[in-house]
Amino acid sequence: MSYSVEEVKTITDKVLNMAKADGVEVSFAGGERSATRYANSTITANLVEHDQSVFITVYYGLKSATTSTHQFDDASLKTAIEQAQELAKRRPDNPELMPLVKPPQEYLPIDAALPSAVDFGPAERARMVAQSVAICEKKGVLGSGYIPKLHWTDAYANSEGLFAYYRYAEASFILTCRTPDGTGSGWAGTTGLKDVTRIDAGAITEVAADKALKSRKPRALEPGNYTVILEPRPAARFLSLLMFALNARPAEEGRSFMSAAERGQTKLGQKVFGDNITIRSDVGNTILRQTPIGPDGLASRPVTWIEKGAVKSLFYDRYWAKKQQKPFTPTGPTQSLVMDGGEATVEQMIKSTKRGLLCSFFWYIRPVEQMTLLNTGMTRDGLFLIENGEIAGPVQNFRWNDSPARAFNNVSMLGRPVPMHIGEAYDNPGTALVPAMKIEDFRMTSISPAV
């Protein structure tokens, strides 16, 4: 199910022409989400979901209301618009309401719906499963994987004449292999790929299967501080712990890691991480090919959040920027997120490590203390001891308690950034470019015999 620019504009124009208010905005979203899931080396779920919707917001002075409908006939649109108009009038004034964004907004051109991803259907996914399962069987492990695909259109229009359109198609391949006796488990995967020819189901399966086999009979190590090498997936999850802190409002309201000691002040300009930490929203990045449309329909531009360890920018939405008399930010922190890396391979990181741990996956990360970014989480699906530059064997999983505020001052090596989802699940956009990282002195606090 695909929506062209013309089809979407016909719908948004229709809404804008029908609605009578001081201001009107329309957000369109529609397309297909589909997925194949397998476990114990057999398909367990296979689905195709279709949706389309418009969210219609009307403004009367400081009053507004939003309604929505997923059916675009005249009667449905008329009902939605009239209800928005009535609800807005009943609503108390909202002093945080901002005027609509005016054109022109020059959106960076991004080709994000490549034919290989658009045409990636259940048959292609089933073939990948068959290929993966064949390797699993050869190696004597059980494969449990997930292959989600999105072919989606987001658009925004308002009564000031603004129109923005972004269509994309992407897929992921995520796999956990386990030994039949449940004593070994390994993970590998790649996410958010616009060019699905980059998905190598065979290579990913080889990695996950080998990790499962090598992780059998782990030994228990004492909890304590370890040098850790985070492969891109755990690195991406760890990076995600910073996202909330990049918002200016909670920082200036005194309730985030970026709040300075003095109330109302932030850490903007301060050096909070090591020299090798640079984090950006690289709108227009040719691998990510993510949306050029920012909050409220603004044209997003690249933003550097952290530069060589110093806080370079915080995200100001339009209301908070106006209140604080600062420029607003046209790009959200998770848009086209890139953490700059280095040239080191994971193998080189291992070689350079006297004693440490190689981590394949982080699981169930939850905040413990928001002001310090202290979080807890588990290792999973492949944890290995490194001794004198070599993998010495599997280790029982650890619970960790640590913070990027501390750990990003202890990064000693970085790999090349690769696409990896920063969220716990893999369903919505959320892929960033993230490098593998070697972190010194990481706090492992207890053992879990879970495999």
Place this chain on the structure above:
Amino acid sequence: MSPNRRHFLQSLAAGAAGIATTGAPRWAYARTFDAEREQAPAVRDPKYLEWSTAALGEAKRLGCSYSDIRFTRNRVQSIGVRNGQILRGGGGFGGGDATETYGFGVRVIHSGVWGFASSPLVTPEEIKRVTAVATDVAKASAIAKKRDVQLASVPAYDEFWAVKIEKDPWTVPLEEKIEHLRSVCSTMQKNSAVMFAVAMTSFEHEWKYLATSEGSFIEQEFHFTSCEASATARTGTQVKTRTLERLAGAGYEFLVKADMPGKAEQIAAEAVEHSMAKPVGQGLKDLVLLPSHLGLTIHEIVAHATELDRIAGYEANYAGTSFVKLSDLGKLKYGSKHFNVNADRTFPTGMATVGFDDDGVKAQKWPLIKDGILVGLQTNRETAHLIGEKESRGCTFANHWRNYPFLRMPNVQLEPGPKGSPTVEQMIADVKDGVLVDGSGSFSIDQQRYNGQFGGDAFWEIKNGKKTRMVTDFTYNAITTDFWANLDAVGPPESWEHHGLTGDAKGQPVQSNHPSHGSAPCLIRKIMVGAAYS
């Protein structure tokens, strides 16, 4: 896995755990409507019988060995107030707009494999098209199957079932609901040390019609009500939030009974005291855990670990497996002799209470743990045969018409102790060095549900049999079976409460479930405290 916190509001809107990302697709499928004018759908509307009969016939014609069609219509109204001002989330969410989502999903088995497709366009032509898509998807998958799906038998039902409520939230004017929340906020804000006061409420009405090729036509109606009041205080650089959060399968009466206005002053005072509290320190301590806290602990280390699909490996790629093995049934010592746990889809006001599950299996109650021994598991039609059972326990559920149904936990309840069991006060009197814990906080556990680290919302030191002062920086570490083995007392029947929760994420694409977990207060001996902050 667990509630990713926080809100009923957000999870109802987004339907998924995980971090919010800019530009994420809106899977809300919602239409907004006037809550006070719009009536609930007509019961036993004959068009659904007609449409579903056509869909099941089409699936049969296409060669499917099983099919079902499930229509759902969810109406949600959520309102949030922060420091007296109405919150405005994405799409007006939280601002009092009521949204509706309506659509259907068709599930089939063809060639021994599941196929599923869904759509918001509820017309006879689209139902036919979607049935064909579901069938095609199943056929395409057959090249990668190893074995055929095997379903336990189920009787056919033709029934209507509804949650009983005292007051329909949709008849209460928006203005009255806003005023209720504003009064909660203003009471909390009277405490000048409170930075932020937030009050929220949410109401959901769900209508569901399921028809299966086994001959069932089942219509159900549900109501859910949630509320939350929180105060945030900062002393120096220590920022603490105290939260009261309640959810139930109930109507407007639940908001009234939760009595947020009556508790607002105490919430504010405890937020301020917590922001000034000293760290609890590290070491082995006895814990007195209140039902508001135990809900999530039971969820994480009992309810998830006893899901049969996890034990069988279905969730290996996401939510995880379980430390429980099939061979543990009837043998595993899960906890002390005081530890008795039931699964229950029939409990009134439970968040996971139903008349029938999404396989069309009638709701039931059954034991999971008896006198500390594992005696039962959660099953559905697809998994029952794995433990040699002929019938499903009725644990299939989809959180939305767009999503495929699969095994989800029911309400899982820790039974109270016998009459005359120790009260909270008597438990405290029996503790030399311990902590009293209320509410839920930071929760994390491994993928097999063995090593958990749990926080809470508020903590009081217990010294020599007395509750002394609030403390902070509290977490405890629990190895599941050791933790419950140290269960020394469970409170009496009159102290039993159940707590609803949401955000229970499982499956790919991820779906959010909403069970309730009940218990009486518990006394657990010698648990490691404070390791997160060491």
